[in-house]
Amino acid sequence: MLSQQAVARTVTALWKSNQYDLPEDFKSFLQEQHDKETSEFGKAHLKANLDAVATASARNMPFCADTGLLTYYIGLGTGMIHEIEGGYRALERTLREVSAEVTSDIPLRPNAVHPLTRHNPNTNQGPGCPDIKMRVVPDADYLEITNVAVGGGPELVGSKFTVLPPTAGEKGVRKFVVESTINLVRLGATCSPNLVGVGLGGTFETCTRMAKEAAILRPVGDRNPDSELARLEDQLMDDILRLKLGPMGMGGATSAFDVHLEMAYCHMATLPVAVYLQCAAMRRTTVRMYADGRVESRPLSSWMERETP
Amino acid sequence: MKTVHLASPVSDEVLRDLDAGDSVTISGRLFTCRSLTYDRLINPEGGEGVRKRLKELGAETVFHSGPLVKEGPEQAEMIAMVPMPSWLAGREKIEKAVGLLGLKLIIGKGMLEGLEEFCKRAGCVHLVCAGNYNEYAARVVRVIDCAWPELGRPEAMWIVEVDGLGPLIVDADTKGRSLYQDIDEGFKEDAASLLEELDIKLD
Structure with missing residues (x-):
């Protein structure tokens, strides 16, 4: 019992x-990106993230x-x-x-x-x-x-949901994910880099749930077991990195931890898409x-x- | 880009020398403020007592933050101070508070459209955080007061004295420049081909 x-x-x-401490996948990602980030402000932000975690672990505080x-x-x-x-x-x-x-x-x-x-x-x-x-x-x-x-960041500014026309296709999904990421990260609206979770299909609540769970429960570097969905994850990651939004939207190579996508079949009249941006404070x-x-x-x-x- | 230490009271000359992108640390008295706190602060009657107290204390810095506070038997202790997006407070409220209190430094997160023009007119600067939020809190040498505790611990106004809080980055300076606006020009160039490919129009 x-x-x-x-x-x-x-x-x-x-x-x-x-x-008091970050999961290992987040911590090593931040360290690796800090070492190779060339944007001055971007590097400063990544260093601040790492320092905050080191201080917190040493002093037993959040x-x-x-x-x-x-x-x-x-x-x-x-x-x-x-x-x-x-x-x-x-x-x-x-x-x-x-x-x-x-x-x-x-x-x-x-x-x-x-x-x-x-x-x-x-x-x-x-x-x-x-x-x-x-x-x-x-x-x-x-x-x-x-x-x-x-x-509060991911919940306040880091989440978007839409229902696209049924024939919007992959390009429509890419457009919505990239556009949402721009609007959420550009000009420092939310704390970036983010782990971008994408819900594709499902019903109103399944779609948003998938996006959030993909962002918070799957580790950096993980890929969807369905090879077509994994390819779309890679495509979206490439798209987001091309934006060079950088840490805190201040420019740089570190625009996202990763992109994770979950799929469920949806009603034939719909193509629901949801985006959830988990911040570095995982x-x-x-x-x-x-x-x-x-x-x-x-x-x-x-x-x-x-x-x- | 230079590094500057700002000790309160900060003179207009020192503020005029600051440029978007500079790194600063600050010493003096500041208060935290979020959306509901602003409503109280700028309320003509309801905010008068707190405004009088802030003026007496020489607090010339507002920090858009809902801090993590440990309530002690005698004194509260700051554990971490995280910035809140300045746009969440709203430009009108910020401008009103700056006018009523003669504030010089606004600390927040991200860009707030139009704030750079206001900073130029009012002779104040908008700073954004690039720091370790535990270290920011460690720079709090004294918690002076807590106004409107009924708003809840994070939303209440914490009036504190800080010594060397930073680093902070100058976003909007007194000359009408905004660091985020400059960065955005670069972003538009970098992203142009993808935006065209996906037919995305920026605001």
Whole structure:
């Protein structure tokens, strides 16, 4: 039986590690780009990113003041359904409580406010906050928890959705992705470089969900297993690099970490496309917990693992 | 491009010598401000008390930031100070606050169209961040006050004293130049062929 206390302890540790340090793929990308970036301002921005992370890790403090909206991706193995103390409701309660505790203890910036009154309880708690997403994983004997802190930049200026005419084709998709990236990064509107997530097809919410998950849950350098989609990822990356928007939109070779694209079939009348620009402040960590109390740290979330047809 | 340290009070001569693209550090008193905070600050009656206090303190710098603050038993502590896009505050509000308080330095993120003309008229500069936000916070030597805490910790106004906060980059100088505008000219050239290929028209 997995105790709620063990979940709370583990999740608290995850928030600390992902607020204090970047995932390895992001850190090594920033370091490599810093070493070869020739734009003076671009290089300065990349150095600032790296310095902030080094300072944060050394002092045990968050590396960005926008510590994000707290989001959990939960993979509940069918073998664990009856192995969680108090059941799934208790698990949700634990995740909510931990969110308030780490907000005051780490501390995190209380970002969750009422959309109209702007009331801020200073706890990162409210309807829909923290954001808990759950999926049942068939034939698995673990509870997988992925913590992601979603920054305001990607949510405020880094996201776009449209429905193109059904025959707009690849060129139409490229146009929308490039145009959105220009509008979001040009003149320093959002913090760049970004990991560009693209949702292609699906319904209204599936399309935007795919774009966001492609940006935040897949590692730098990853390619879609479908070779045609992988080719489109490469094409979009080439397009974005040609813009030379650079770090903070100040010019340079480092305009994006990568482009990740996810596809779902859509209604024949539509061609939905969504774009999500994750900034350099990537906070993601994953663990698997087992009924016997084992905790296994994972380099990546399995949330994106695709169905086998 | 030169590196300049600005100690408050900053003279008009020193400001006139700054050029878009220069790197600066600053010492003196500043306050943080976001969208809701601006509404309070420029409110004729409601903002009067805070405006009087900022003038008495000689605060001539506004930092568009919702900082990460640790509430202590005696004093609050700045953990990190991240910039907010200046366009999110809005040019009208910024111009009003600069006029009411005689501000000299505006710290933010990204370009705000038309701000360079205002900076020229008002004799102030717009600075953008190129730094380590933890180090910015480490340059806060004292938290002087917190106005409107009911707006929530990030949206409240934090009045602080800083020593050597930076590096910051001059975007809009007092001569009507904007670094982002200059960079944008280069961008338009670099991107021209792709924009044509994909039939993209820029604003």
